[in-house]
Amino acid sequence: xASQDILINWAPQETRVAxxxxxxxxxxxxxxxxxxxxxxxxxxxxxARVLPGMQSAFVDxxxxxxxxxxxxxxxxxxxxxxxxxxxxxxxxxIFEGQSLTVQVIKDPIGTKGARLSAQISIAxxxxxxxxxxxxxxxxxxxxxAELREQLRARMQALVGEGDNGRGGGFILxxxxxxxxxxxxxxxxxxxxxxxxxxxxxxxxQPPGTLLHQDLSLAERVLRDLSNExxxxxxxxxxLQYDKLKQFGETYMPRSAAKLELYRxxxxxxxxxxxxxxIVRALARKVELKSGGTLVIDQTEAMTTIDVNxxxxxxxxxxxxxxxxxxxxxxxxxxxxxxxRNLGGxxxxxxxxxxxxxxxxxxxxEFRKQLARDRTRTTVSGFSQLGLVELTRKRTRESLAHMLCxxxxxxxxxxQVKTARSVCYDILREILREARQFNPKEFRIVASxxxxxxxxxxxxxxxxxxxxxxxxxISLSTEPSMNPEQYDIVLM
Numbered sequence: 423x424a425s426q427d428i429l430i431n432w433a434p435q436e437t438r439v440a441x442x443x444x445x446x447x448x449x450x451x452x453x454x455x456x457x458x459x460x461x462x463x464x465x466x467x468x469x470a471r472v473l474p475g476m477q478s479a480f481v482d483x484x485x486x487x488x489x490x491x492x493x494x495x496x497x498x499x500x501x502x503x504x505x506x507x508x509x510x511x512x513x514x515x516i517f518e519g520q521s522l523t524v525q526v527i528k529d530p531i532g533t534k535g536a537r538l539s540a541q542i543s544i545a546x547x548x549x550x551x552x553x554x555x556x557x558x559x560x561x562x563x564x565x566x567a568e569l570r571e572q573l574r575a576r577m578q579a580l581v582g583e584g585d586n587g588r589g590g591g592f593i594l595x596x597x598x599x600x601x602x603x604x605x606x607x608x609x610x611x612x613x614x615x616x617x618x619x620x621x622x623x624x625x626x627q628p629p630g631t632l633l634h635q636d637l638s639l640a641e642r643v644l645r646d647l648s649n650e651x652x653x654x655x656x657x658x659x660x661l662q663y664d665k666l667k668q669f670g671e672t673y674m675p676r677s678a679a680k681l682e683l684y685r686x687x688x689x690x691x692x693x694x695x696x697x698x699x700i701v702r703a704l705a706r707k708v709e710l711k712s713g714g715t716l717v718i719d720q721t722e723a724m725t726t727i728d729v730n731x732x733x734x735x736x737x738x739x740x741x742x743x744x745x746x747x748x749x750x751x752x753x754x755x756x757x758x759x760x761x762r763n764l765g766g767x768x769x770x771x772x773x774x775x776x777x778x779x780x781x782x783x784x785x786x787e788f789r790k791q792l793a794r795d796r797t798r799t800t801v802s803g804f805s806q807l808g809l810v811e812l813t814r815k816r817t818r819e820s821l822a823h824m825l826c827x828x829x830x831x832x833x834x835x836x837q838v839k840t841a842r843s844v845c846y847d848i849l850r851e852i853l854r855e856a857r858q859f860n861p862k863e864f865r866i867v868a869s870x871x872x873x874x875x876x877x878x879x880x881x882x883x884x885x886x887x888x889x890x891x892x893x894x895i896s897l898s899t900e901p902s903m904n905p906e907q908y909d910i911v912l913m
Contacts, residue, residue, distance in 0.1 A: 424794065426652045429684075430640055431691050432659040437639045440696045441647060443794070447699045449760050451647075452824055453639035460485075460526040460536055462545070462636035464620055467538070468629035469520045474513045480535070481524060484630030487535035491524065495539035497554045521629050523620070542620075544613050544634070547645050548598035548606060551613035555591035564599050573598070580607055590614070596798050596815070612645075612673045644670045646796075648677040656682045658690040703761050703821055710754055714747040718758060720822060724767040727755055731773060741780075744773045748784045756791035765797075765816030774808050785810070831904040838905045841871040845880045848872070848908055849887055856891040861912035864895045868908040873899045 427442040434455065441449035465483035472479045480488040493512040516522065528537035544551045558577045560570040573594055580603060581592060592613075598606065616634065623633045637645060640662055648655060655677070657663050663683040670678025684690050691697050702708070708716040710732070717728040729751040731743060755770060770788075775781050781804055788810070792799045801812040818824075828834030839847075852864050866876070876884050876897055888895045900909075 424651060426649070428643055428647060428652060428655045429690050429693065429696070430643060430655065430657040430659075430662075431689070432640060432657060432662045438691065439639060439643055439647070440691065440694070440699075442694055445694065446757070447694060447696055447761065448757060448794075449647075450696075450700060450703065450763075450821060451639055451643075452821070458638075459529045461529055463526045463632060464542060464544075464634035465524055465526070466624050466627055466629050466631045466633055467522045467524045469516050469518050469522060472513055472516060472518055474511060477512050479512060479516060481522060481538055482630060483524065483526075483536070483538070484632070485530070485536060487530060487533075489524070489526070489530075489536040489538045490534075491522075491538040491540065495527070495537075495541060497540050521624075523624050523633065542617075543593075544616055544620075545595075545636075546609040546613045548595055548601050549609045549613060550593040550595060551610075551617060552591040552593065553589070553617050556589070557591045559591070559593040561594055561596050561598075564594065564596060569599070576603060577606065580610060590617070608674070608676075615673065640666055641669055644674045644677040644681075648674070648680065652677075652680055654682050655680045656684040656690065658684045699761070700821075700825075703758075704826065708754060708758060710747065710750050712747055712750050714751060716751060716754060716758065718762070718764075720764065720820065724769055725764045726769045726771070727758075728771045729755075729773050741776065744775055745777075745780045745784070748772045748775065748780075749787055752784055752788035753791045756788065756795065759792075759799075759814055760795055760797070762821045763818060764820055765814050768812050768814060770810040770812070772804075772808065772810065831906070841869075841875040841905065842880070844868065844872050844906060844908060845875050845883075848910065849883060851910055852887060852891065852895065855910060855912065856893065859912055861893065863913035864891075864893055865898055865911040865913055866895065866908065867898045867900050867903070867911060869903045869905050870899050870901065871905055872908065873897050 424443040429440045429442065431438040431440075436455065437453045439449075439451040440447050441451075467481040467483040467489070470480045470482045470488050477493040479491045481491050482488050493510075493515070496512070496515055522540060523542065524538040524540050525542050526536045527539045530536045541555075542553055544553075558574055558581065560573055564570055564573065577592060577594065581590075592610070620634045623631070627633070640657070643655060644666065657666065660683060663681065667678060667681055670681060686693075689697075706718060708718065710716065713732045715730045715732045717730065719726045719728075729748060731747050751772065758764070759768065772784060775784070785801075785803060789801055792801060792812075795814075797817055798815045799812055802810065804810055829836075832838050848866055848868065852866075855864070866873070884895060896913075900907075
């Protein structure tokens with residue numbers, strides 16, 4: 423397994439994390455303070471209103487607006503074994519003024535308050551803890567039925583029976599598929615400890631108190647990103663270092679032992695050229711060492727990656743050139759998927775290979791590189807058209823969606839009309855308006871490139887139109903206009 427270092431750059435407005443493997447950046451994680459959602463937060467709420475007609479209630483959890491709780495999201499009643507909570511009307515389960523431990527399952531949007539659930543779930547690294555449940559569930563995405571049964575038996579042994587095992591149910595997440603008993607036991611201990619603290623706070627605090635917040639990015643580094651291959655975890659903030667150290671020693675002692683405070687004069691992200699790497703990760707084109715290139719296009723439906731040979735002619739013949747470029751591209755694509763956090767469907771167009779053994783070698787290398795990814799990926803073989811399809815689980819927003827927005831000039835198309843095309847649009851518009859109105863003069867207000875085109879190459883056509891409509895046409899440059907914008911002023 424490749425050795426791993428983790429760098430944490432902390433600022434009050436933003437936390438950035440870079441995962442380094444063998445000296446190269448493999449993953450980037452960014453969290454902005456103002457953009458942190460409420461989903462996962464646990465509050466001690468107070469029932470403000472019960473609405474029998476809607477079978478729901480409004481609960482005050484200390485936010486700007488009361489949050490919404492539906493009967494289906496209440497716990498099954500303790501005194502009614504075998505009965506579903508939804509079977510009992512909400513007015514028989516809760517009353518106004520009652521204190522209730524609830525969790526946010528949907529952020530407030532516009533005028534709507536947050537959506538709540540009384541069925542608490544606390545996510546760990548490999549498990550989800552359900553304090554009000556008793557069963558052990560296994561993710562359907564985990565391999566075969568046989569493997570799921572084996573995992574269930576192992577979990578049962580680790581959890582213990584009934585209240586001796588301190589109760590509660592667990593769901594195994596997809597990344598628990600290859601977890602050892604020690605890792606699962608650590609996760610169980612962490613989740614039970616967290617729930618114990620929530621219960622203690624609920625008894626000691628007034629309604630409207632935040633009892634538990636989903637972990638910050640820096641804390642999730644210790645929980646989710648750190649593993650046996652991690653050598654060091656370096657952070658550049660003394661204050662956050664102390665907080666993380668305390669958190670780690672309580673919940674994840676093995677990860678906390680790797681934590682170091684970075685005291686260097688250079689910014690921590692300059693150590694491995696991470697700032698430059700972020701800029702490159704937002705670009706459409708990726709240069710390969712051999713001279714080949716990757717072209718990555720992210721669309722609504724899928725991400726497409728095209729491999730080109732570029733200027734690489736280092737091999738004996740074209741076939742070897744293609745093979746070597748594709749092999750290098752396989753490793754580069756696997757890295758870019760992690761770096762840019764591209765999820766959903768991905769189509770890779772490798773350069774066409776005529777030999778079957780070359781195809782299989784490239785596919786084997788691609789799967790080997792993808793195996794390092796902690797996010798679940800599924801890869802198909804080469805299709806009839808020579809394409810490789812893969813799916814990668816969406817865990818969070820991609821880097822480009824997080825850091826960028828569509829261009830206001832081209833509105834995300836990635837291209838704008840040429841100056842000549844805009845000139846012809848203007849000429850057509852003047853002809854249309856000349857038939858409708860009778861001004862003394864037409865004035866064209868446009869960008870510098872369009873005005874330049876009218877003065878130079880399109881001057882004959884402009885003069886011809888002026889003569890045809892029988893009105894003078896003047897030009898005016900507006901620097902603030904984008905290349906496609908223009909205005910026709912009737913004088």
